[in-house]
Amino acid sequence: METILKQHGLLGCFTEIVTNPAFVDAEGRLNIVPFHDSASTPHGCNLCPPNMCKGLVLKRIQAADSEFRKRRYIYLGDGKGDYCPCLRLGAQDFVVPRKSFPLRNLIYNKQALIKAVIHEWSNGEELAAVLLDIIDRILIDENSRTEVMASPDNGCKTTPVSYP
Numbered sequence: 001m002e003t004i005l006k007q008h009g010l011l012g013c014f015t016e017i018v019t020n021p022a023f024v025d026a027e028g029r030l031n032i033v034p035f036h037d038s039a040s041t042p043h044g045c046n047l048c049p050p051n052m053c054k055g056l057v058l059k060r061i062q063a064a065d066s067e068f069r070k071r072r073y074i075y076l077g078d079g080k081g082d083y084c085p086c087l088r089l090g091a092q093d094f095v096v097p098r099k100s101f102p103l104r105n106l107i108y109n110k111q112a113l114i115k116a117v118i119h120e121w122s123n124g125e126e127l128a129a130v131l132l133d134i135i136d137r138i139l140i141d142e143n144s145r146t147e148v149m150a151s152p153d154n155g156c157k158t159t160p161v162s163y164p
């Protein structure tokens with residue numbers, strides 16, 4: 001992952017890459033090992049495959065984030081293993097499942113369990129448009145909140161920005 005991101009000049013856009021560790025052995029073979037060592041410390045999540053619980057990864061990221069309560073998460077995914085972390089997202093967050101992939105079906109099978117706002121995508125152009133829409137919405141929300149927070153107590157009216 002790091003090599004690919006570096007090659008495209010995108011590595012600086014990421015604070016952390018979480019993936020199954022991989023290495024090339026003496027015979028030149030690529031070896032991939034589980035992120036969670038299931039032999040010594042099973043992650044205990046029955047939604048996720050034994051190699052990695054992305055919900056636990058998200059929980060760790062949120063626990064280390066001092067701005068967690070204020071921050072809004074955007075979760076992109078497509079596979080079954082992406083469902084568990086989506087259950088940890090709040091109503092202020094966004095989940096962006098890929099159409100016609102397992103995550104999207106899992107979400108809509110039990111949509112009541114998902115608190116985050118759902119935006120679907122099927123190709124790169126749609127994903128870019130969805131992400132820009134989400135960023136616009138977050139900026140509108142922040143500007144609205146800032147206007148209200150900046151409202152003086154002297155009776156001046158403020159007009160919060162609204163969106164559909």
Ligand SMILES: [Zn+2]
Pocket residue numbers: 045046047048052053054055056084085
């Ligand atoms: Zn899990």
